[in-house]
Amino acid sequence: MSETDFVIERLEMRGHRITGSRRRVLDAVMAQPAHFTVDDVMHASRKVGRATVFRTMKILLDLNVVCRVMLDDGTLHYRVSTRGHHHHLVCVDCGRVEDFSQCDVQSLTRDLAQATGYEIERHWLEVYGRCETCRLVAPKEKSALTKRVAAAVRVD
């Protein structure tokens, strides 16, 4: 059974109807490269309305079929989810994204819960850096653009 069929099955189980549009969007998503925008999906799934693409993406997000990555330029991209909980390591130069799941945040959240009385539900961790390849090429002066968008993402 293809990955796509597997998702279709999950859609059905959730009580969603299997429509032509949804199939087309799903196919388009599965055919995307590492990360993409809803716009990319729209172009790849002709004949499906804008609203429907967004609606379908929301469902896929909900089913954890896709996840979102905050890119270094502040734009939100999507990617097909690896199974389970994970985080992203984004290269600020070339934009490649690595997944990682070894997250010691567990102990952190446990401590936090203890200290604050919160019941921790989930967390979102994105890590930014420069990949090995980009580190080896000339450490070129950051462009004005890069600096601007870096500020757009900074949240510490």
Add this chain to the structure above:
Amino acid sequence: MSETDFVIERLEMRGHRITGSRRRVLDAVMAQPAHFTVDDVMHASRKVGRATVFRTMKILLDLNVVCRVMLDDGTLHYRVSTRGHHHHLVCVDCGRVEDFSQCDVQSLTRDLAQATGYEIERHWLEVYGRCETCRLVAPKEKSALTKRVAAAVRVD
């Protein structure tokens, strides 16, 4: 010297001109409650143009005078920064935000760097949960809205 004057000084040092508009925006920001939107600031700093408010906020973001919090409903809010690196613990019910800085992410990023060859620059961690107060009141059924927006934030 007031907090505001201190920021003004930093603006000058950075080569920014001290204008009436910037003063008004800064005053408005400093007068905000725990977290706020650019719109709030706009209302609080009459006579300053929309674009200028946004521009000033970007500078303040850059100076780390304010930081951004991703609220549970997917909206981006601002808050006056506590000094230095920190993260947010956001209550998904009432929206209150706690800062915390004890972040063991250091060891995680060190491991990551080792494993991937990345040079880690920074990270963004937001934690979502339910605060003590909200946990004690009726654990009411989540509204359709709540579920929808929760999906909007989920990125794991």
Add this chain to the structure above:
DNA sequence: TTTAAATTGAGACCCGATATCAATTGGATG
């Protein structure tokens, strides 16, 4: 086959944010 409920798509609309550009102003300089 019928039928009610879910879904669709075109388009309006929303909202946060940026771009444009002529008019204004801060502040370094003489």
Add this chain to the structure above:
DNA sequence: CATCCAATTGATATCGGGTCTCAATTTAAA
């Protein structure tokens, strides 16, 4: 203090991701 110009402003247009509306269509259960 007066001059002057680059930085800044603000009105307005525009952008981009996303949602809302609603009549028309489609799904799948009976």
